[in-house]
Amino acid sequence: MRGSTASCSAELARLRAALSEADAVVIGAGAGLSAAAGFAYDGARFRENFADFIERYHVTDMYAAGFYPYASPEEFWAYWSRYVLLNRYEQPPGELYAALLELVRGRDYFVITTNVDHCFQRAGFERKRLFYTQGDYGLFQCAKPCHEKTYDNETAIRQMASRQSGLRVPAELLPRCPVCGGPMSMNLRCDDTFVQDEGWYRAALRYERFLEEHSGARVLYLELGVGYNTPGIIKFSFWRMAAENKNARYACLNLGEATAPRELGARAICIDADLADAIRWLK
The missing domain is CATH 3.40.50.1220 (TPP-binding domain)
Known part of the structure; x- marks a missing residue:
């Protein structure tokens, strides 16, 4: 001990x-x-998996990087797809x-x-x-939200993580709400849009x-x-x-x-x- x-x-x-x-x-x-x-969301684990994000955006840990004001949804999902892949699907x-x-x-x-x-x-x-x-890293919801439903995101997350380039994901991979067609977001309680x-x-x-x-x-x-x-x-x-x-x-x-x-x-x-x-x- x-x-x-x-x-x-x-x-x-x-x-x-x-x-x-x-x-x-x-x-x-x-x-x-x-x-x-x-x-751990900082330290060596953060540096090993997000060195390119650290270099470009000067973020200090995974949590702070999640709230960074990325210039485009393609950049936003480049970070979040890698983040979710690591913390929800890859590490046992x-x-x-x-x-x-x-x-x-x-x-x-x-x-x-x-x-x-x-x-x-x-x-x-x-x-x-x-x-x-x-909430759950493994779920999407409508960003508005226009309805109270969540969606499994593993396939979408893996596609965005594997196909990102230059810290951007292809525009055609951006998650869209199947009801209103608007953007999707993570099902995480961070404001009053959280879907239960x-x-x-x-x-x-x-x-x-x-x-x-x-x-x-x-x-x-x-x-x-x-x-x-x-x-x-x-x-x-x-x-x-x-x-x-x-x-x-x-x-x-x-x-x-x-x-x-x-x-x-x-x-x-x-x-x-x-x-x-x-x-x-x-x-």
Whole structure:
């Protein structure tokens, strides 16, 4: 174990016990989980895959590059097709997600995540136990939007990534809405145009029902790599639900940001350690 994980061995032991005693586990996953799994959006991984974009546009990381004001849709989709290909279709979820799946295999669990890289489903987690609240790199929507429907984009993304030249994609490959003929966009929650389609609402309902069915049970709310960009979706709701259910426990694993409300007392487990090391230790 690395030093940070070794120093948390007592809390990790408490978490292992809480896992074994839980009637149900609700996993709340943020960007820190995928970062620990190797999906870094900056540094060497960014430079290796986007050196030409860095040279021309002086962008500093994948996230910032996604919001760069590209001069044309051909340039915009040159970046985004490469970005989605890398983070949604090419790089496998890796050992961390596999280890996490082993921790909950055979248990009654549900996952709510703000991540949009689809790693949980690609790693083998049951689709009916997943709620992606903020969208999916693998989906297009009408940019307006003129209707509430999303579309799988793998074929289009692969074509644009393979045929781009000079940091542009051919104009004929630009994704167009099949209803209004206007431009398509990524199905990501970044403004009020985000489409919550039928699949989104079905997943939200399954999550709500899971919480209702386990109200008052020994639930472990397991928060992994969740920061404070959108704390109301996972962190604050986990705090509230754990506080309302005296049989519940709350665990926060987050390097540098492992905190819990004082009101939860001994029912809170805070582990300030590398997520990959901590999950491997638990497994």
